[in-house]
Amino acid sequence: MxxxxxxxxxxxxxxxYRDYDQPLWKRVLLTRxxxxxxxxxxxxxxxxxxVRGFGQPITLTYxxxxxxxxxxxxxxxxxxxxTGEIDLSVASIVGLSSVITGVLxxxxxxxxxxxxxxxxxxxxxxxxxxFLVTVVGLPSLAVTIGTLALFRGLAVGLLGxxxxxxxxxxWTDLAKAKLGATGIPLVIIPFLVLLAIFAVLLHFTPFxxxxxxxxxxxxxxxxxxxxxxxxxFILFVLAGFVSALAGIYYTLRFGSARGDNxxxxxxxxxxxxxxxxxSVFGGRGALHGVIAGVLLIGVLASxxxxxxxxxxxxxxxxxxxxxxxxxxxSFLAWLRTRRQAPGxxxxxxxxxxx
Amino acid sequence: xxxxxxxxTSNVTKRVSAIGKARELGILLALVIVVIAAxxxxxxxxxxxxxxxxxxxxxxxxxxxxxxxxxxxxxxNVDLSVGSVLGLTAYLTGRLFxxxxxxxxxxxxxxxVAFGGVLGLINGxxxxxxxxxxxxxxxxxxxxxxxINVLWTGSDRINASDLPKSxxxxxxxxxxxxxxxxxxxxxxxxxxxWYMKNTRGxxxxxxxxxxxxxxxxxxxxxxxxxLTAFVxxxxxxxxxxxxxxxxxxxxxxxxxxxxxxxAVGAAVIGGVAIVGGVGSVWGAAIGAVLLxxxxxxxxxxxxxxxxxxxxxxxxxxxxxxxxxxxxxxQKRKLIEARDDS
Numbered sequence: 001m002x003x004x005x006x007x008x009x010x011x012x013x014x015x016x017y018r019d020y021d022q023p024l025w026k027r028v029l030l031t032r033x034x035x036x037x038x039x040x041x042x043x044x045x046x047x048x049x050x051v052r053g054f055g056q057p058i059t060l061t062y063x064x065x066x067x068x069x070x071x072x073x074x075x076x077x078x079x080x081x082x083t084g085e086i087d088l089s090v091a092s093i094v095g096l097s098s099v100i101t102g103v104l105x106x107x108x109x110x111x112x113x114x115x116x117x118x119x120x121x122x123x124x125x126x127x128x129x130x131f132l133v134t135v136v137g138l139p140s141l142a143v144t145i146g147t148l149a150l151f152r153g154l155a156v157g158l159l160g161x162x163x164x165x166x167x168x169x170x171w172t173d174l175a176k177a178k179l180g181a182t183g184i185p186l187v188i189i190p191f192l193v194l195l196a197i198f199a200v201l202l203h204f205t206p207f208x209x210x211x212x213x214x215x216x217x218x219x220x221x222x223x224x225x226x227x228x229x230x231x232x233f234i235l236f237v238l239a240g241f242v243s244a245l246a247g248i249y250y251t252l253r254f255g256s257a258r259g260d261n262x263x264x265x266x267x268x269x270x271x272x273x274x275x276x277x278x279s280v281f282g283g284r285g286a287l288h289g290v291i292a293g294v295l296l297i298g299v300l301a302s303x304x305x306x307x308x309x310x311x312x313x314x315x316x317x318x319x320x321x322x323x324x325x326x327x328x329x330s331f332l333a334w335l336r337t338r339r340q341a342p343g344x345x346x347x348x349x350x351x352x353x354x
Numbered sequence: 355x356x357x358x359x360x361x362x363t364s365n366v367t368k369r370v371s372a373i374g375k376a377r378e379l380g381i382l383l384a385l386v387i388v389v390i391a392a393x394x395x396x397x398x399x400x401x402x403x404x405x406x407x408x409x410x411x412x413x414x415x416x417x418x419x420x421x422x423x424x425x426x427x428x429x430x431n432v433d434l435s436v437g438s439v440l441g442l443t444a445y446l447t448g449r450l451f452x453x454x455x456x457x458x459x460x461x462x463x464x465x466x467v468a469f470g471g472v473l474g475l476i477n478g479x480x481x482x483x484x485x486x487x488x489x490x491x492x493x494x495x496x497x498x499x500x501x502i503n504v505l506w507t508g509s510d511r512i513n514a515s516d517l518p519k520s521x522x523x524x525x526x527x528x529x530x531x532x533x534x535x536x537x538x539x540x541x542x543x544x545x546x547x548w549y550m551k552n553t554r555g556x557x558x559x560x561x562x563x564x565x566x567x568x569x570x571x572x573x574x575x576x577x578x579x580x581l582t583a584f585v586x587x588x589x590x591x592x593x594x595x596x597x598x599x600x601x602x603x604x605x606x607x608x609x610x611x612x613x614x615x616x617a618v619g620a621a622v623i624g625g626v627a628i629v630g631g632v633g634s635v636w637g638a639a640i641g642a643v644l645l646x647x648x649x650x651x652x653x654x655x656x657x658x659x660x661x662x663x664x665x666x667x668x669x670x671x672x673x674x675x676x677x678x679x680x681x682x683x684q685k686r687k688l689i690e691a692r693d694d695s
């Protein structure tokens with residue numbers, strides 16, 4: 001091979017998802033996900049040592065109770081964003097399922113049936129998103145801005161400014177119950193079950209490989225036998241379903257069904273997912289990174305609150321963290337190309353050596 | 355865009371532009387229907403001094419933000435930070451009047467617009483140089499700017515009594531029955547509309563949004579254009595912030611929160627495609643007017659305004675579905691025209 005054709009530098013726009021010329025330990029340890037997990041560990045250690053009260057079991061309890069809705073919704077959101085789509089309507093489905101549970105329970109229906117209907121409505125909401133995105137062929141960002149307003153409007157319209165607060169004590173207690181004396185709330189169990197389902201689905205099944213394939217190239221995936229439309233549709237339905245589940249939990253946790261429950265949570269979920277290493281372009285990301293991303297934001301919020309920092313400071317930190325984490329990875333990539341091309345000269349010598 | 359090669363298909367081009375016009379005409383028609391229906395239910399909606407003023411005044415601030423958003427969307431980006439920029443500049447406006455008594459109003463306008471532009475420049479620089487999707491960057495700055503606003507404001511609140519009367523008058527005064535704010539919004543809209551349609555810079559926004567790679571290969575200064583788009587969006591959000599202060603008088607740390615989705619929604623309703631390259635600032639402006647007019651019309655039509663967001667949602671979905679249908683039909687016609695020739 002002539003050195004010239006070999007050494008033409010790859011255009012910056014070519015995305016590299018895994019460097020298979022690197023040794024295995026480097027590929028595993030030097031990933032975005034590991035960086036976030038390491039950062040999470042550092043923050044936990046520093047917070048435990050410097051913030052009084054952070055190491056207490058009660059802090060852990062509240063931390064988990066607070067982040068559970070975001071953790072839940074982040075699972076399907078990760079899969080959707082890996083296909084290169086997005087769902088902005090999740091928080092509105094949280095609100096809608098909360099209101100439906102409340103209205104039906106208030107109307108005399110047993111709570112369990114009301115919750116099941118709310119789950120069904122969440123699934124239908126997701127199916128509407130999926131239908132508009134896959135069958136009609138609309139961009140998901142636009143579709144879900146529309147359904148964000150629609151579902152929230154239905155929620156607020158059904159209940160107005162009133163709130164339903166009479167839920168069976170058994171369920172409201174269960175939402176806050178702890179596993180013995182550990183301080184770990186019971187809600188961790190359904191979350192872990194869902195996490196296992198989603199992890200197997202994404203990382204160990206052909207369906208999951210299809211999700212990555214769609215994100216990298218829709219056309220290639222379709223030619224490789226992935227049913228792109230069906231895959232996306234299933235993911236949107238799952239997102240609606242899980243969001244409704246989060247909505248029911250949210251209702252029980254605060255003992256109150258309101259139309260404006262969880263307003264703005266979609267941005268928190270997306271911020272956590274992106275922080276966890278999922279590319280908005282699709283094709284890249286993993287669940288362990290996303291979980292770490294959600295927990296990182298949650299731990300920071302909880303530690304700062306304990307340290308008597310205004311709770312809204314978390315906004316700056318979330319935002320800055322998000323920007324720094326995405327900018328730094330492209331900055332590192334830029335540095336790498338700089339290093340390969342000293343003085344800005346074409347990378348001929350380096351590449352021929354390799 | 356139309357060069358010598360399109361001459362044989364000028365018929366098609368005409369039809370395409372007719373569809374483009376119909377797109378904005380459709381949304382304008384929807385607005386007219388809403389206004390007529392509300393006026394029929396209650397003549398005061400249009401034919402009273404307050405009704406007429408509110409009709410023009412209420413959407414004026416959102417129009418400014420939507421115009422900026424439309425420009426960014428046309429370049430195939432999005433600016434989710436506009437609500438936070440608006441809030442920050444609104445508070446800055448209040449602080450300037452309190453901390454520098456006697457400061458000329460014009461100076462406040464200039465400072466606030468420049469400040470908004472700088473915030474937009476930060477977005478633009480991060481997007482253009484880091485090659486990171488605008489959605490992620492502006493989602494980050496949405497939080498960061500809002501956080502800075504909360505830090506700066508604290509539990510403080512600016513009240514109308516802290517602001518000079520002449521400044522507050524801007525928010526209520528009229529010229530030939532047209533509110534000053536509306537006139538400002540119209541002037542901005544006309545300039546932006548003219549710029550996007552007739553200048554090289556404006557057309558390059560469309561070129562970049564249609565096909566970023568082709569625009570780069572063709573030698574357009576993509577980086578500079580992206581920076582310009584984000585600076586414009588930030589500066590217009592800044593201007594909207596000053597007007598917000600003038601209109602409402604009360605500013606706390608949450609001013610303008612949630613406006614980003616209204617601005618994107620207005621643009622999408624008005625026919626600006628989220629995938630870039632399509633739409634106009636006129637459409638976005640009409641979308642903004644429709645969005646806020648519906649809000650006022652619903653209670654008059656006997657529907658509790660709690661349902662407003664649901665109606666807005668149906669409207670957004672309807673608008674993008676219509677857009678899609680028109681695009682598919684246009685494509686089929688273009689293919690037919692090609693097969694005929």
